[in-house]
Structure formats: C-alpha cells, structure tokens
Amino acid sequence: MSSNAHVPVLLGPVLEGLNIRANGCYVDGTFGRGGHSSAILERLTADGRLIAIDRDPQAIASAPEALLSDSRFELIRGESAQLEKFIDERGLRGSVDGVLLDLGVSSPQLDEASRGFSFLRDGPLDMRMDPDAGISAADWLARVDEKELKRVLKTYGEERSAARIARAIVAARDEAPIETTVQLADIIAAAAPAHGQKRHPATKSFQAIRIFINGELDQLKSALEQSVNVLRKPTALRSGGRLCVISFHSLEDRLVKRFMREASREPEQYRGMPSIPAEYRPRLKPIGKLIEATAAEIAANRRARSARLRVAERL
Ligand SMILES: C[S@@+](CC[C@H](N)C(=O)[O-])C[C@H]1O[C@@H](n2cnc3c(N)ncnc32)[C@H](O)[C@@H]1O
Numbered sequence: 122m123s124s125n126a127h128v129p130v131l132l133g134p135v136l137e138g139l140n141i142r143a144n145g146c147y148v149d150g151t152f153g154r155g156g157h158s159s160a161i162l163e164r165l166t167a168d169g170r171l172i173a174i175d176r177d178p179q180a181i182a183s184a185p186e187a188l189l190s191d192s193r194f195e196l197i198r199g200e201s202a203q204l205e206k207f208i209d210e211r212g213l214r215g216s217v218d219g220v221l222l223d224l225g226v227s228s229p230q231l232d233e234a235s236r237g238f239s240f241l242r243d244g245p246l247d248m249r250m251d252p253d254a255g256i257s258a259a260d261w262l263a264r265v266d267e268k269e270l271k272r273v274l275k276t277y278g279e280e281r282s283a284a285r286i287a288r289a290i291v292a293a294r295d296e297a298p299i300e301t302t303v304q305l306a307d308i309i310a311a312a313a314p315a316h317g318q319k320r321h322p323a324t325k326s327f328q329a330i331r332i333f334i335n336g337e338l339d340q341l342k343s344a345l346e347q348s349v350n351v352l353r354k355p356t357a358l359r360s361g362g363r364l365c366v367i368s369f370h371s372l373e374d375r376l377v378k379r380f381m382r383e384a385s386r387e388p389e390q391y392r393g394m395p396s397i398p399a400e401y402r403p404r405l406k407p408i409g410k411l412i413e414a415t416a417a418e419i420a421a422n423r424r425a426r427s428a429r430l431r432v433a434e435r436l
Contacts, residue, residue: 127228128421129156130428131367134412135221136160138365138432144168145218148208148351150201150344152180153227155188161221162194169193174207176200176251177230200251202343208351219363220348224341224373226250226331228424238331240306240323246299248331258330259300267291277338277372278329282313286326302327328370341373345380349404352435361435364405367428374429381407381433405433 129135135157139147143166149158152175162171174197175181181198188194197207201222208214230250231239237247237258246259262270267287274283289312290299299305306323315322332338345366352362364381368374384405391397409432414425 127154127156128424129160130223130422130425131412131414131418131430132157132160134430135223135365135367136164138408138412138430139219139221139363140360140434141165142169142218142359146170146213146216147172148204148217148220148348149173150204150220150222150348151175151224152184152196153223154180154229155184157221157223158194159185159188162188162191165193167193171195172197172207172211172213174199174201174204176254177227178251178253179229179233179236180227183229200340202340202347204344205347205350214351215353217348217351217362218353219365220352221365221367222341222344222348223367224337225369234302237302238327240302240321240327243301243303246302246305248327248334250335255334255336258305258334259298261334262290262299262305262330263294273333274326274329276329277332278325278327279371280313280325280329286312288312332372338372338376341376342380345377349384349435354435363408364433364435365430366432367430369424369427369429374431377431378411381405381431385433403436406436408432408434 141161141164143164147161149171152158152173158171158173165171170193172195176199178198181196184196199207208217226238230236234242234244237244246257248258249255270290271283271287274280274286280286286309289308293299293308309323309326313322348364352364355361366377368377385403385407387397387401387403391401412430414428419426
C-alpha cells in the first residue's frame with residue numbers, strides 16, 4: 122500500500138453504527154480519501170444516496186473517478202459546519218439516515234510535507250486543511266502574543282510545558298522567522314525535552330496549533346448540532362437516523378460524549394416531569410458504548426490506536 126493511502130478506521134463498526142439501509146441517504150462529513158464513502162456506497166442500491174463533504178481541495182481533487190461518476194454520489198468542497206446548508210439546498214432535511222464524522226487530519230495530509238502538518242517531515246509551516254481560508258500557522262506564530270500562544274498550547278494541546286514553549290517560540294522568532302515544521306519542532310524540543318516519553322516533544326503543540334488554526338472544535342460543535350437537525354426522525358416503519366463520530370484525541374471525544382449525553386436527556390428543569398414541551402424532549406439516544414479499534418486493527422493501521430467511535434440515533 123502506498124504511503125499516501127488512507128485506510129478507513131473502524132470501518133466495520135461504522136457501517137454497523139450507521140445501520141445502513143440500501144435505499145437510504147447518507148452524509149460523510151469528512152470525505153478524506155473516501156475510504157468510508159466507498160464502503161457506504163457499496164452497500165446502497167440504485168435508490169441510495171451519499172453526500173460527502175471535505176474542506177481540503179486536495180481531498181476533493183483526489184476523489185476516485187469511480188466515485189465521481191456514480192450518480193448516487195455527490196462530493197462537496199466545504200466545511201462540515203455548513204452541513205445543514207448543504208442538506209437544505211438539496212431539500213433533504215429530515216431525510217438523512219446517517220451522518221459520519223471521521224475527525225482530524227488524513228494520512229495524506231500528514232504525509233505530504235508541503236501541507237506543514239507534520240514535525241517529522243520538513244515543510245512550510247502551514248497546517249490549514251483549506252489552504253485558501255484563514256492564515257497559516259507560520260503567519261499566526263509570527264504575530265501571536267505569548268499569553269495567547271500559551272493559552273492555545275494549554276487548551277488545545279493539554280501541554281503542561283505550555284508556558285516554557287510559548288516563551289521559547291517568542292524568543293526564537295525575535296531572532297529569525299519560524300517558517301518550517303522542523304524549525305518549530307526543534308524549538309519546542311529544546312524548550313521541553315522529551316524526558317523518556319515515547320512521543321515526540323512537539324506532538325501536543327503541533328496538535329494544539331492545528332486545532333486552533335482550523336477552528337476544529339467549533340467546526341465539530343456546529344457539525345454535531347447540524348447533523349441532529351438534518352437526521353430523519355423515527356416513524357412507525359423506520360427508525361431514526363444515526364450519527365457516528367470518530368475522534369482521535371480527548372478534547373474531541375469529550376465534546377462528542379458531552380454533546381450526545383446532553384442531547385439524550387431533557388434539560389435539568391424538566392427531568393422527572395410528566396409532560397415535557399416537544400422542543401425540550403431528548404433528540405438522540407446513545408447506541409451502544411464507546412467503540413475502539415481491536416489490537417489487530419491497530420497492528421495493521423497505527424492511526425486506529427487513538428480512534429474512538431460514538432454512535433447515537435435520532436429520536
Ligand atoms: C480522518 S480524514 C477522513 C478519512 C475518511 N473517512 C476516509 O476513509 O478516507 C478527515 C478529513 O476530514 C476533513 N475535515 C476535517 N475537518 C473538516 C471540516 N470541519 N469540514 C470539512 N472537512 C473536514 C479533512 O480535510 C480530512 O480530509
């Protein structure tokens with residue numbers, strides 16, 4: 122397999138979690154290299170439909186011809202935080218049988234040095250999933266003040282040495298602009314050496330900067346909310362639509378877990394009341410427990426080691 126391939130994680134559990142109906146309508150909010158999309162499409166008949174979204178123009182450009190020429194499939198370049206708009210434009214609100222969000226970066230994004238995501242491959246410090254939107258990590262690091270930088274490293278990287286790393290970055294950029302991934306990784310490693318840890322000392326800082334630059338947690342919050350709004354409500358003949366979310370770090374997973382929990386119960390003031398106004402009734406029910414990859418999947422695909430899948434159904 123080429124290093125540019127992206128092996129879909131937790132594929133079996135995702136297909137099961139989506140509870141695929143052969144004539145259903147599905148949304149893949151994070152198309153990537155289309156691993157999950159292809160597998161979903163394989164399970165749909167001619168009446169089925171799959172709408173996929175990705176904000177990364179390279180992901181869009183790399184979509185296989187077999188998918189693009191399939192009339193059941195549509196690929197949209199955009200943010201999953203615009204999901205509701207895309208679905209409304211197609212008149213599909215309330216007809217969506219399943220939404221998948223497979224968060225974070227794809228293997229090709231990490232592998233491609235020019236995207237600037239990886240401290241292991243030297244490249245321009247960019248980190249934008251959509252290089253046409255927002256500012257690059259290099260431009261942000263050139264301007265951000267030390268306090269804000271420390272906050273970002275702490276909040277989005279849960280980096281204990283945030284203060285030391287922020288100080289070192291600000292001191293280094295006064296000497297010379299920080300323009301490449303390895304330059305930044307070296308500054309971080311010198312400020313906060315690994316001390317016997319398995320992970321590279323820059324892992325958490327890179328994660329933090331990437332999450333911040335791409336507004337990933339805000340994107341996720343909107344995508345979750347909007348997914349629930351477009352999913353099919355249950356009828357006597359058909360169960361409600363499913364939401365499947367795969368996260369790769371604790372910040373994302375905590376957000377997903379909390380969202381699903383809150384949406385699965387009435388607000389505190391209505392708990393235990395005999396009648397609850399419709400708008401305050403639970404909108405989701407959790408399906409099963411947290412799902413993680415098996416040892417065999419992790420052995421075959423390292424990216425699966427931190428994957429966590431949560432599934433919920435529209436009420
Ligand atoms: C982990 S990969 C998905 C891999 C995909 N499931 C597969 O099997 O090939 C995540 C993808 O989602 C995209 N992405 C992440 N956040 C996004 C967002 N908020 N809106 C749209 N696309 C997003 C990234 O650009 C990346 O291509």
